[in-house]
Amino acid sequence: MDRLPLHQDLYLIAHDQAGRPLIHQSSLALGLAGAALLDLLLAGRPAPADPRSELKRAVADGVYDRTREGLLDSGVLVRVSRRRMGVLPYTRYELADIASIVRASSGVRSAVEGWKPPDARCAGLCGLVAVLRLEAELYLDQPGNRLVTRLREIAAAAGPPVPELVEIVDTLVAEAAVAVYR
Numbered sequence: 001m002d003r004l005p006l007h008q009d010l011y012l013i014a015h016d017q018a019g020r021p022l023i024h025q026s027s028l029a030l031g032l033a034g035a036a037l038l039d040l041l042l043a044g045r046p047a048p049a050d051p052r053s054e055l056k057r058a059v060a061d062g063v064y065d066r067t068r069e070g071l072l073d074s075g076v077l078v079r080v081s082r083r084r085m086g087v088l089p090y091t092r093y094e095l096a097d098i099a100s101i102v103r104a105s106s107g108v109r110s111a112v113e114g115w116k117p118p119d120a121r122c123a124g125l126c127g128l129v130a131v132l133r134l135e136a137e138l139y140l141d142q143p144g145n146r147l148v149t150r151l152r153e154i155a156a157a158a159g160p161p162v163p164e165l166v167e168i169v170d171t172l173v174a175e176a177a178v179a180v181y182r
Helices: 006-013 025-042 051-060 063-073 099-113 120-131 144-157 162-179
Strands: 077-084 088-095
Touching (some): 006 025, 006 063, 025 051, 025 063, 025 120, 025 162, 051 063, 051 162, 063 077, 063 088, 099 120, 099 144, 120 162, 144 162
């Protein structure tokens, strides 16, 4: 199977096997927008004049739903409809195969454990996993804070545009978190 785009890997890491998001959807949407933009930048596209505005626009344009639909179209996710208490319908988007999440997180795990040097894409994913505090989903035997520090170090050591974009996503996630209190 071909490697998924960065934002789809992040989506898989940020959901449990039953398809439930592990973090708040607005934070995840910012991370997905950052991952999608990073993929474009690493492919040689010119950087937008204002990445913050570009990320906010992607969130407003439904990057979360578009990412999920892309994974459905490629067969990585399947739509499952059920009823709660036999009455209340709900839909989940579950993994078609557990191997997809293993592939999505394998590069990050390899970089953290030192098995393989990370490329810029992997370093970006490391930084976004740290920003979104998804480190527990890597199932590495390390304390959470030390693992987050290591993930951030990997992202910081990558060349441009990785550290800059990870920092922008970090700032936007923090701003979104405190916006509730304004």
